[in-house]
Amino acid sequence: MPLYSAFAIWIVGSLSFLVFKVAMLSVWAVLSFWKIRLPYYMPISTAIEYGGVAVLMDWLARAATPSGKDPEILSNYPYYLLTIWLIELGFVRFGIPALIKTTAERADGRPAPLPENSQAASTPRKTVIKIGSKTIIAETLLYIRSEEHYLNVTTTTDSFAERAALTTIIPNLEEVGGVQPHRSWWIAPLSKPRYRRINGKPHVVLVDGTKVPVARGRMSKLKKWIESQNLD
Incomplete structure (x- = not known):
């Protein structure tokens, strides 16, 4: 197979994988919007997405390869899939938390200070935090539950799920004074x-x-916290 043909096939395969990934995530997002919450297992989703890509690439490679020669794309599918899994695992485990932390540090999440003689200066300062793509006032939080790679967040006015890690959110909630019972x-x-x-x-x-x-x-710790808050 000519080098330019192989390069073109890999470009098509990469773009196709991106399209399949966006399509799968879009379906999941639509279901979540309609309150149909289904677990999202990335390894299974990736296997389905790359399965379609591998078939497409194999068909293109056979068209550009002399008759009777196996391009060895489908036969090497498990090895390619394992490589993609490892890359995604590294991104989810280290890349996303780092991006969330960097974004939170840049945004700061605190309102600008008000002049002392301003009437608004007497208004209690609110803590603004980001959870995934959502920006909320921390003082409105009721509870957060971690599930797989997502957080189910409930506030006094809303309930939603966002892709985030609880360990990266908790440091931003110190002023709220909550606790982790689990x-x-x-x-x-x-x-x-x-x-x-x-x-x-x-x-x-x-x-x-x-x-x-x-x-x-x-x-x-929980019982002491409840007593200190005069909740029980």
């Missing part, structure tokens, strides 16, 4: 948690009826 949960004083035992296991029940499990190692 590694996958963060709750704010506004959620008015009440400590309860459900089926013999420790939980906190929030203002909207949501039941949050409590890890044994965090129980003492």
Whole structure:
């Protein structure tokens, strides 16, 4: 196969993979918009997307390869897929958190200081944070639940899911004064948690009826936090 043909096929394959990826994410986003929340498993999605790309590239390669010669694209599909998985894993594990942190540091997330003699100076300052593509006022948060690579966020006025990591969001919530009863949960004083035992296991029940499990190692800290907030 001529070098220019191989180069053209790989360009077409890369663009096709990008189109398939955007299409899959768009379908998931539309379902989420209509409150149909389905788990998104990137390795499975990638395998489906690259499967279509591999078939397309194999067809193009055979058209540009002398008859009877195998371009070895489909036969090497598992090795190509494994390479893509490793690249995506590195991006999700290290790339996205770094981008979120950099964006948060640049945006700062704090309103500009007001003059002391301004009437607005007496208004309590609000903490603005970014969660994925959403910008919200931290003081309106009720709770956040981590699920796979996404955060399910509930505020006093809204509920949404965004791709983000709980560990990168919590440092921005210090002024809110919340607590983590479980590694996958963060709750704010506004959620008015009440400590309860459900089926013999420790939980906190929030203002909207949501039941949050409590890890044994965090129980003492949680009870002290509830007492300090005069919530129980």
